[in-house]
Amino acid sequence: MxxxxxxxxxxxxxxxxxxxxxxxxxxxxxxxxxxxxxLGRAIKLEQVPLWVAHILKQEMLSVGGDAAVHRNVIINKVEATDVMLLGTVRQLGQLSSKILAQPFGLKKVGHDLKQLLAALEPSKTRILKCRGTELKLGERTLIMGILNLTPDSFSDGGKYYSIENAIAQAKRMIEEGVDIIDIGAESTRPQHEVVSAEEEWRRIEPVLKTLLEQVATPVSIDTYKASVANRALDAGAHMINDIWGMQRDPDMARVVGEYQVPVIVMHNQEGTNYHHLMGDMLAFLRKSIELAEEHGLSGDQIIVDPGIGFGKTTEQNLEVMARLAEFRTLGHPVLLGTSRKSMIGKTLNLSVDERLEGTLATSILGVVAGVDIIRVHDVQANCRAVQMADAIVRMQRGGHYVGA
Structure with a gap:
């Protein structure tokens, strides 16, 4: 036959x-x-009022798709329900156009749905301005190199504590192909010692100023303290990396907004309890995005980080890794930081100095999921692995580069 x-x-x-x-x-x-x-897509909305759920169900059926709702919606026995829109990209696009003219807040749903569908398409090449230097997003996955100026970092504590060693390491990373250098002066490992803003700046200042004089590579400052960020930006740093998504220090968004620099907002929380893991994480990051937008930042200037290893169990970290592509629905660049973290150590039963292969696996998964920046300790190995993955993933099936 x-x-x-x-x-x-x-x-x-x-x-x-x-x-x-x-x-x-x-x-x-x-x-x-x-x-x-x-293309089929499943789009989830959480805690939708009953009458809105009825309209969404009706309109999805009218365009040939469907909407999954709580079984008691049909008999009006719930006040709100999660809704899963099920359909093709074409059907979902038709739905978004139809409900733009509807009441009950559906215009906002229609607008957000259009934006979400667009965010799931391959990103185009664009330029991220970093105070006189430029980063090209969308063409390849960028590498951020970690420079710890701490005596107690979980991975390389004390190794680059002296100015000379720190500068030498930064220059080594540049030779190996790094795109951004991320300077941190307070360990964020579990049970770490909290460092005062004064001590943090004392560690950062000489290295930052020397680097800015000697290299052209953009420098990021890993801090959640607004006063440290302000001093670093005043000295010429190019971006801020906040492990609390600008939600720990109430002045951070104002400081970043005043300098109009890119900011990385990471998901973080105390404890590991969630109502819905991904839903709660995305809600946290949306709040960080809103804070940034309220202070004049927009688009690529706001970079989101799922925060692997922060406020999550190993199992939760693995689930987030399996669902990395979902962070693209926020409509902003995504940064992934897994380098040598306990998720790898616990999964493979390996010590910190044996986690390179596990890190490379997660970096490659990041490329497949469409993240824009990978934050790592081992620059050369990750650059090579990511370059190989980019050659496969960013080459469209059928013959041309996404960013071309």
Missing amino acids: QMYGMRWVSLDNLEEAKIALAQIGSDPGGIAHMAGKA
Whole structure:
């Protein structure tokens, strides 16, 4: 019996769908009409009021899709329900257009749905301005190198505590291909010793000023203290990396806003209890994004970090790693930091100095998930692994680079 070469074709986004249809020889007008039918999406909304859920269910059915809701919605026995919109990209696009004119806050839902669908497409090449230096996003995955100026860091505490060793390490990372240098002066390992703002700045100042004089690579400051960020930015630092997403120090958003520099906002919390792991994390990061936007930052200037190893069990960290691509729905660049972390050590039963291969595996998964920046200790090895992964992942199925 003739099987006609039947096979499954993996299509992850509209661009790939268009390429596949073009290779068949479809009419360009038909390609534009059909591409969105090739991709299924599941979009979750949480705690939607009952009457809104009814409208979403009705409108999804009208465009040929569906919406999963709580079983008691049909008999009006719940006040609110989570909703899972199930349909193709084309159907979801039709839904977003239809509900833009609806009441009950549905206009906002329609607007957000359009933005979310766009965020799931491959990112285009664009320039991130960092106070006179520029980073190109979307063309390849960038590497941020970790420079710890701490005596008690979990991984390399005390190794680069002297100015000479720190500068030498920074220059070594630049030779190995790093795109950003991230300076941290307070350990964030479990049970770490809290460092005063004065002591933190005392450690950072000489290294930062020397680096800015000697290298052109953008320098990030890893701090959650607004006073340290202010001093560092005044000295010429290019961006801020806040492990508390600007939610620990109430002045941080104001400081970053005054200098209009890129900011990395990481998810963090005390303890490991969640209502919905991903839902709670995304809600936290949305609050950080709102803080940044209230102080004049927008788009690529706000970089989100899922915070692997912070406020999460090993199992929760592994789940977040498996769902990294979901952070793209926030519509901002994503940074991943897993280097030598306990998630790797506990999974593989390895000490800190034996976690390179585990780190490389997570870095490659980050590339596959579409993250923009990987934060690592071992620059050369990660650069090579990421470059190889980029050559595969960022080359569209069908023949051209995403950013081209």
